[in-house]
Amino acid sequence: MNLAFTVILFVTSVLATYASRRPNYRPVGKQKPGRCPVSNIITTCDCRPENIKCRGDQDCPGVQKCCSFGCGCRTRCVNPAGRPRKVCRYNIKLYRVGQRFPATDGCNTCRCGAQGRVTCSKRKCATGNFCDREGPISFRPRYGKSIPNCLRAPGPVKRHKFINININKSVPYRCPGKGYVCGYSRVPRDKQGNVLVKCCTAQGVSYDDSECVRYFRIESPKSLSPTKPGYFLVGSTPYCLSKNKIGFFNVECRFRKVKDQQKKYRR
Known part of the structure; x- marks a missing residue:
């Protein structure tokens, strides 16, 4: 009788000790939609602060919830069960x-x-002149390079956009967001006279319209650009000439770093 009483007293004291040390890991705050997934992880039954990764859904990023797992006081952030990404x-x-x-x-x-x-889809795209690293298209002569050729991007490229033009319609285009032409498809790429132009926008650089040069060139490796280094093609107007020749009234602007451009206006 005394032995049984001693065992019961010992178990009660142990439970009381762990209960006093057991931290409050129950989820607090506003609950996110969804439910915690079923956990089949087998762990030891202990309560250690390092096993508590969150105390509520507000501690978890995005749509993740604070869920318990294993035995004891263990919580972590997981994706809710049955909630597909939208x-x-x-x-x-x-x-x-x-x-x-x-x-x-x-x-x-x-x-x-x-x-x-x-x-x-995996259609075969039209061939053309597209820069691999999204640098500007250049019509200036470079040693060992044909016309057109690719220059180094003036800064980290943050976005690009494709513009469709038609050589049978003399409609001017300009790359949006102070961007430059970083490639174009075969001229023309189909029987309707369409040409796909790729525009790229680099971070930290821009241009002013007062530093733009306009010139006319024929789509030919022998037709060169009269601009100096630092000028990039930003837009053009196509013209369908006689004898199956195609011309472009190009616009090239001088790109500067944004800080240098601000200093220019302060002067």
Whole structure:
């Protein structure tokens, strides 16, 4: 009888000791949608502060919830069960599930699928002059380089956009966001006279319209640009000439660092 009483007293004291040390890991604050997934992890039954990674859903990033796992006081941030992703990230942009959008090559189409997966068509794109590292297209002569050739990007490229022009329509275009032309497809790329122009925008550089040069050139390796280094092509107006020749009234502007451009205006 005394032995049984001693055992019960010992167990009660141990439970009381752990209960006093057991931290409050119950989720606090506003709860996020969804439920915690079932955990099949086997752990030791102990309560240590280093095993508590969160105390509520507000401690977890995004849609993750604060859920317990194993035995004892253990919490961590996990994705809720049965909650599919509603957006896809592609080329720094977000798209909704089911939404279609152009691929980075300009000729294929992508779709945002379930769980944030992006799938794109695999059509063979038209060949042309596209810079691999998204540097500016140049028509200036360079040693060992043909016309056109690619220059080094003036800064980290943060975005690019494709513009479709038609050589049969003399409609001017200009790269948006103070961007420059970093490639274009074969001229023309189809029987309708369409040409795909790729515009790139670099971070930390810009230009002023007062430092732009306009000139006319024929689409030929022998037709060179009269501008100096630092001037990049930002827009053009196509012209369909006689004898199957194609001309462009180009606009090239001098790109400067944003800080240098601000100093120029202060003067």
